[in-house]
Structures are given as structure tokens and as C-alpha cells.
Amino acid sequence: MEVIMNRRNKRRRSLLRLFFRLFLLGLVLALGGAVALMSYAKMQGPPPLSVAQTTEYLAVDDRTIGESHRGQNRYFVPFNEISPYVVDATLAIEDRKFYDHLGFDPTRIGGAIVANLRSGSRSQGASTITQQYARNLYLSHDKTWVRKWNELIYSLRLEMNYEKEQILEGYLNTIYYGHGAYGIEAASHYFFDKDSKDLTLAEASMLAGIPKGPSYYSPNFDEPRAKARQELILDAMVEVGSVSRAEAEDAKDEHLAYKNKELVSGLQIGPYFQDIVEAQLIEEAGIEPARIEAGGLKVYTTLDADMQEKAEKWVAREMPPVPAAAQNKALTDAERATMILQTSLVAIDPRNGDVRALVGGRDYSESPYNRATHAHRQAGSTFKPFLYYAALENGSTPASTLLSEPTQFQIDEGRAIYSPSNFGNNYANDFITLLQAIAFSDNIYAVKSLLVLGTEKLIDVAERVGIISPLPETASLALGSADVTLLEMVNGYSPFANGGQKVKPRFIRKVVDLNGRVLYESEPEKEQVLDPKLAFIMTDLMTGMFDPSLNAHAGVTGGSVAHLVNRPVAGKSGSTPQDSWMIGYTPQLVTGVWVGYDKATPIDQRTEGQISKKIWANFTEDALKNELKLPFQKPRGVVAVEMNPQSGYLASETCPKSRTTYFIAGTEPTKTCPETANADGTDVIDEEAHEEERLIDKFFKWFGH
Structure with missing residues (x-):
């Protein structure tokens, strides 16, 4: 027994000696490799501090x-002329061990490796400030081991x-x-109109x-998100001892006044459009912010x-x-927002969804806030x-009639x-056709239509064509009470112009x-x-305005702008007490214009309310000046008749007015106007032909007044 124990002890001692020798050998090799690596880096000499x-x-x-341009809007300042708050904040959020490592942080690398192994990807980074600087100056941002090795050397x-x-x-x-x-x-x-040495902690x-994400964390694009990140940084500064908790809380409460001062820049056509492109390089194209910062890209x-x-x-x-x-x-800024009338414009090719022009406000240098994509208005x-x-x-047709008169509707179950x-x-104080209801923008007809259909059918159509904003299930939705963006609405009209296909707005080709x-x-996305037949009929109805x-x-x-456009066009205008809209289209181009104040200030509908139509009409005619005057293509299964627009009957000698x-x-209607009708089609008495519409209006008279 004693002999067996001695053999086991000897075996253990032998194994321990072997492991110890291997450990020493590994340590010597690691140290030798580290010395060789650092010697190699030293022998390579200082890399040039060039720009991308x-x-x-x-x-x-x-x-x-x-x-x-890297270097275009850059003003180099010595280290001692940068606010210590900037230095401390940057180190706290980007690289707390900056002064202790030799360019890389083994602890962070180990944590990143574990996280990446768990996720099965290489999405988790561990870059120090030195590595970020090296990457931006000398390397691509590809997530490859070769790039990582070169990054380490640099x-x-x-x-x-x-x-x-x-x-x-x-x-x-x-x-x-x-x-x-x-x-x-x-x-x-740019942000505060002051030297960096004078920046406050906030x-x-x-x-x-x-x-970390210039288009994601800029307060100009999403101030709540930027504020949340600022507070995260202040908490990090407290953790590392850069500032006290009291100083951090005071900074969180400090109101920041952004100046957005224009910087010297190169050629820039469509600055609001380019801001969207910059954001989509990250969000749609999946290119890392650091890769974009490094430059050297061609963005088509x-x-x-x-x-x-x-x-x-x-x-x-x-x-x-x-x-x-x-x-x-x-x-x-809040006071100024109630005094300056603003606008936005979006023009999309409905055949592929390509955004051809975009204006997010009257003056980008004064306000980079993009009203075409960020402002949600009724x-x-x-x-x-x-x-x-x-x-x-x-089941409705352009000839469907409803009574246009002052009406009180009982809603929410009375x-x-x-x-x-x-x-x-x-009001007409008479029956009007769907054709007239659109041309005159009759609100009573719209609300009656919604109450008969139900809001769910309207919401279904809106979502099908690309409206993504929340839509309230209320009677006022018929009159556009939903808060939506101009880009959504213009894109939502594209299926009417292209035969029923929803398209995705495209800003970047490659x-x-x-x-x-x-x-x-990217390729155009269509669905x-x-x-197509109903889309064409809707287009025909929208030419009526x-x-x-x-x-x-x-x-x-x-009618006030019809003479400005010399080609087939369709569209619809709209207004609220605070907004004026115009969206119209040809087969080649859908354009929408919004006009209003950033703060909900009433507009003068007879003056300011007409501006959106004028911008739309003049732009449409000018933009397509050298393009063919294309008609809207009638699909199979659609027939044309000469209809009296007032009555919905076929035009005849009794009521010769027709369209x-x-x-x-x-x-399509098959009967002509009855002999009792006036020449314009009013005072039609034909209970049989209008039975359905009259029953609907009797319903509203019984239960709606």
C-alpha cells in the first residue's frame, strides 16, 4: 500500500514539474513575443499622423x-486648449484605462471575445482610443482578423x-x-458657437x-436620445472620479442652447437629403460610424x-x-418657431421609389431640423x-351620392x-357624387363614408400603401386627424400613380x-x-380638383393653380388650422408640400394656406419641363362614360353637363337624368336609382342629428 502511495506522489510531482516548465516556457515565449512585437513596432518608426x-x-x-472632407471643417487646437471636461468625458465613455495601456486593453478584449463567442458574431468591439485613432488614420473598418492585427501594430x-x-x-x-x-x-x-476650451461640463x-453615432446621437436629430447618452457619460465620469455627483446632477439639469452655426463646407446640394443619406449609411447600409468617419467612400x-x-x-x-x-x-428658439413660416417638400419617382428631391425647411443653415421626415403633422x-x-x-363608385348639409354625428355609441x-x-344642401366630394373636399361626405365603412377599412388601406404612423380609430380620421410625416404621405400616394404598387423610398443606390x-x-422594392383598376379610378377622381x-x-x-401645370396631373390638397398640404402626381413624379409653423400656430388659410399649392404646381411644371407629357394608363376592365357630375346619371339633353x-x-351608370332634373343635374327625383344613398342618409337623419 505504501509503495502504491509513493508511486502516485511521484507521478503528481512529475506532472507538476512538467506543467511548471510548460508555464515557464509559455511565459518566456509570450514575453519574447511581446518584446519582439514592440521591437518591431519601434523599428517601424512613427507612423504619419495624416488624415483620411x-x-x-x-x-x-x-x-x-x-x-x-476629413480636415475640411476641422480646426486643430493644442491639447492644453481643449476643455478638461472634454478630455475627462471622452476618456470616461471611450477608454478609462487610456493612460495605463500600450494601445490595447487585454481586459476589454477578453470581455469582447467572450461576448462574441456567445453571440456567434464579431459585433462586440473592444477598441481603445489609440486603436480608434489608428483605424481612422490608416485602416479600413472591416471586421477581419487581418485588420485587427494591423490595427494592433499601428x-x-x-x-x-x-x-x-x-x-x-x-x-x-x-x-x-x-x-x-x-x-x-x-x-x-457648430453646436455652441464657442471655443472648445470654454465648454461647460454639460x-x-x-x-x-x-x-459613437453622429447621425444617431446628435441632439439635432433626436434630443431625448442624445440627452440620455449625455447622462450616461456624466454617470461614468462620477464613477471614475472626474466629477462629483453634485456636479453631474447640475450638468444634467443645465439647459443647452444649440446655435447650429454654419461651418465652412464644400459643395453641398440638398443638405437635408444628405443628412438622411448619412443616417441611412448606418441604419440601412449597415456601415459602422467609424468607417464613415474615415472617409474614402463614394455614395451613389x-x-x-x-x-x-x-x-x-x-x-x-x-x-x-x-x-x-x-x-x-x-x-x-421656441418663440422664433411661432413666427417663422416653414415648409417641406418631397418628390418621389413612383415607378421605383427613388427620392428625387427633398427640402426639409426654408433654410438649412438656420435650422437643420428635417420637417419632411421628422415633423408629424395632421x-x-x-x-x-x-x-x-x-x-x-x-362597392362605391364615382357616381355614388350622399347628402352634403350641416350634420351632427353621434359617435362613441351615442x-x-x-x-x-x-x-x-x-354646403350643397343636396346630394353630391363621390367625384364632386373629392373635387370640393366635402367633409360631410367623407365622415359619412367612414361611418358606413368603419375605420378599420380606412386604416387597412393606409397601412397597405405605406403609412406607418399610428392611426386613431376615430371619426375624425376621415378628415386627416392622424399625425404623419410628409415622406409617408408622398410615398402613400405612389400606388395611385403606378398601378397599385407600394414602393419603398430609396435614397442610396450603392x-x-x-x-x-x-x-x-440596393434595388427598388415593390409590392x-x-x-390597378381602382387605383386608376382614384387617379381620375383626383384629377377633378x-x-x-x-x-x-x-x-x-x-382651381387657383390649375393653369400653372400643363400636363395630366392628379392630387389632393388638405388643411388644418395649423397646416397646409398639397400632394399631387404625374406618372413620373409624386410631389408633396407642407407649409406651417414649427409650433402649432394657426395659419391664414386664404394667404399662407395657398403657398403649398403654388410651390407644388410651379415645381411640378418646372421639374418635368423636358419630360414627356404622359397620360395615366387605363387598365383593362375599366370603361369610360359621359356622366353628369351632379347627379351621377349619364348626361343627356335634360342635363347636358358632362365629364x-x-x-x-x-x-357604370346606365340611366340618363330624369326629365324632372335641372339642366345642371340638380333637383333629381328618382327614388329607385338613389335608394341606397337615400337610405344611408335617412339613417344619418334618424341617428346622427
Whole structure:
């Protein structure tokens, strides 16, 4: 027994000696490798502290519309002229061990490896400030082991040949803060109009959060998100002892006044459009922010530079001057927002979804806030085409009639009264056709249609064509009470123009790096969501707003601008007390214009309310000046009849007023106006022909008044 125990003890001792020798050998090899690696890095000498390349933005014809220069909007400042708050905030959020490592942090690398093994990807990064600086200066941002190795070598070369403050100084002077501002000095001047040495703790912590995602964390794009990141950074500064808890809380409460001062920049056509492209490079193309910051990309966009120029021209011509009182520098941004009339414009090719022109406000240098994509406003009557398409799907025709008169509707199971009114309290006090209801924008007809259909059918159509904003299930939805963006609405009209296909708005065609390698490429996305026949009939109905022959108890809503457009067009205008909309289209182009104040200030409908139509009409005619005047293509299964627009009957000697109107074959009117009708089609008495519509109106008279 004793002999066996001795043998076991000897075996254990032998194994321990072997493991110890292997450990020593591994340690010697590791140390030798580290010495060799550092010697190699030292022998390579100091890498040049150069800047990265220019990123170029190209229009649909591959003409350059913008350039993002590393160094263009950068003002290099020495380390001792940068606010210590900037340094501390950056280190707290980006690299707490910056002064202790040799360019890489083994602890962070180990944590990242574990996280990546768990997720099965290489999404988790562990880059130090030195590694980020090396990557931005010398390397691509591909997630490969070769790039990681080169990044390590360059980081060591930086650390072996430059002081820590030189590295941090270079990093802070080259990192991208969005809006064309490279480096902390440019960012400080852009956001706060001051030198970086004068930044407060609150300002510095806000700026320190932007480089992780300039289009994601900029307060100009999403202030709540930027504020949340600022607070995260302040808490991190407390953890590392840079500031006290009291100082951090005071900084969180400090109100930040953003100046958004224009920086010197290169060629930039469509700045609001380019902001969207920059954001989509991250969100849609999946390119890392650091890769974008490094530059050297060619971004092929869908913008038509000529159309963009014309859009900006007509916005400038039709918008009234900024009131002198609004130029008072003592005013707050909120006060100024109630005094300056704003606008936005979006033009999309309905055949593929390509965005051809976009204006997000009257002056980008004064306000980079993009009203075309970020402002959610009530759509007013521009929402009605979705309602009336739902009506056509459910049995209505252009000849369907309802009574237009002041009406009180009992809603919410009789617990509430809803009393919509027509513009100027102008009613037919008679039956009108669906054709007239759209041309005159009759609100009573719209609400009756919704109450018969049910809101779920309207919401279904709106969502099918691409409306993604929440839609309330209320009677007022018929009149556009939903808060939506202009881009949504313009895209939602595209299926009416292209035969029923929903398209996805496209801003980027492809992205190519310095070596000609395609990093991202997109194709148009289409989906058939509407019946082509009904889409064509809706288009025909929407041409009515420009047809003066339909004038009756009211004028058509597009009559004031019909003479400005010399080609087939369809569309719908809309208004709320605070908004004016116009969305119209040809087979080649859908364009929408919104006009209003950033703060919910009432507009003058008779003056300011007409601007959206004027911008739309002038831009549409100008933008398509050299294009063919294409008609809307009638699909099979649709027939045309000469209909009396007032009565919905076929025109005859009794009521000769007529308009060519389209119907699904088999649903067109077959009777002529009765002899008792007036020549214009009014005072029609034919209970049999109007039985359905009269029953509906009797229902409203019994239960709605």
C-alpha cells in the first residue's frame, strides 16, 4: 500500500514539474513575443499622423452633390486648449484605462471575445482610443482578423513613438461629431458657437456622446436620445472620479442652447437629403460610424440635382420673407418657431421609389431640423384618397351620392357629438357624387363614408400603401386627424400613380470604397397592394380638383393653380388650422408640400394656406419641363362614360353637363337624368336609382342629428 502511495506522489510531482516548465516556457515565449512585437513596432518608426480621404456623394446622374472632407471643417487646437471636461468625458465613455495601456486593453478584449463567442458574431468591439485613432488614420473598418492585427501594430507604433497626450490630442482633433464638424473645435463652434476650451461640463458631456453615432446621437436629430447618452457619460465620469455627483446632477439639469452655426463646407446640394443619406449609411447600409468617419467612400444616391435645385428655387420664391421681429437675437428658439413660416417638400419617382428631391425647411443653415421626415403633422384632407379607395373597394363608385348639409354625428355609441364643417361653411344642401366630394373636399361626405365603412377599412388601406404612423380609430380620421410625416404621405400616394404598387423610398443606390469594392447596393422594392383598376379610378377622381368644369356650389380646390401645370396631373390638397398640404402626381413624379409653423400656430388659410399649392404646381411644371407629357394608363376592365357630375346619371339633353368618368366595367351608370332634373343635374327625383344613398342618409337623419 505504501509503495502504491509513493508511486502516485511521484507521478503528481512529475506532472507538476512538467506543467511548471510548460508555464515557464509559455511565459518566456509570450514575453519574447511581446518584446519582439514592440521591437518591431519601434523599428517601424512613427507612423504619419495624416488624415483620411474625402467621401463623395453623387446624384442619380453620378454628378457630385456633396463632399465630406476629413480636415475640411476641422480646426486643430493644442491639447492644453481643449476643455478638461472634454478630455475627462471622452476618456470616461471611450477608454478609462487610456493612460495605463500600450494601445490595447487585454481586459476589454477578453470581455469582447467572450461576448462574441456567445453571440456567434464579431459585433462586440473592444477598441481603445489609440486603436480608434489608428483605424481612422490608416485602416479600413472591416471586421477581419487581418485588420485587427494591423490595427494592433499601428496602435503599438503610435504608443511607442508618441506621448499619450499627442495621441489624445490627435484623436480629439479628427473624430467626427456630425453636421460636417470634424474635431472638437469645429463641433464646439457648430453646436455652441464657442471655443472648445470654454465648454461647460454639460456641453462637453453632450458632445462626447456624439462620435459613437453622429447621425444617431446628435441632439439635432433626436434630443431625448442624445440627452440620455449625455447622462450616461456624466454617470461614468462620477464613477471614475472626474466629477462629483453634485456636479453631474447640475450638468444634467443645465439647459443647452444649440446655435447650429454654419461651418465652412464644400459643395453641398440638398443638405437635408444628405443628412438622411448619412443616417441611412448606418441604419440601412449597415456601415459602422467609424468607417464613415474615415472617409474614402463614394455614395451613389437617388437625388436629381436639377430637380433639387428647382425645388429649392420655388420654395425660396413662394415662401414669404422672415418677419423682422423674428430676427431679434434675444428671442428663444421656441418663440422664433411661432413666427417663422416653414415648409417641406418631397418628390418621389413612383415607378421605383427613388427620392428625387427633398427640402426639409426654408433654410438649412438656420435650422437643420428635417420637417419632411421628422415633423408629424395632421394630414387634413390629403388623407381622404385612402378613405375613398376603401369606399371603392367596398362597392362605391364615382357616381355614388350622399347628402352634403350641416350634420351632427353621434359617435362613441351615442356618448359624443361630432360636428365637422366644410371650408367656409359651404354646403350643397343636396346630394353630391363621390367625384364632386373629392373635387370640393366635402367633409360631410367623407365622415359619412367612414361611418358606413368603419375605420378599420380606412386604416387597412393606409397601412397597405405605406403609412406607418399610428392611426386613431376615430371619426375624425376621415378628415386627416392622424399625425404623419410628409415622406409617408408622398410615398402613400405612389400606388395611385403606378398601378397599385407600394414602393419603398430609396435614397442610396450603392456605396463603394476607395478600392472600388461595393460595400452596399440596393434595388427598388415593390409590392402590389392595390387593385390597378381602382387605383386608376382614384387617379381620375383626383384629377377633378383641377377641373373647373366641375365648379358648382363650390369651386374645385385646385382651381387657383390649375393653369400653372400643363400636363395630366392628379392630387389632393388638405388643411388644418395649423397646416397646409398639397400632394399631387404625374406618372413620373409624386410631389408633396407642407407649409406651417414649427409650433402649432394657426395659419391664414386664404394667404399662407395657398403657398403649398403654388410651390407644388410651379415645381411640378418646372421639374418635368423636358419630360414627356404622359397620360395615366387605363387598365383593362375599366370603361369610360359621359356622366353628369351632379347627379351621377349619364348626361343627356335634360342635363347636358358632362365629364368623362371611369368605372369598373359593369358598375357604370346606365340611366340618363330624369326629365324632372335641372339642366345642371340638380333637383333629381328618382327614388329607385338613389335608394341606397337615400337610405344611408335617412339613417344619418334618424341617428346622427
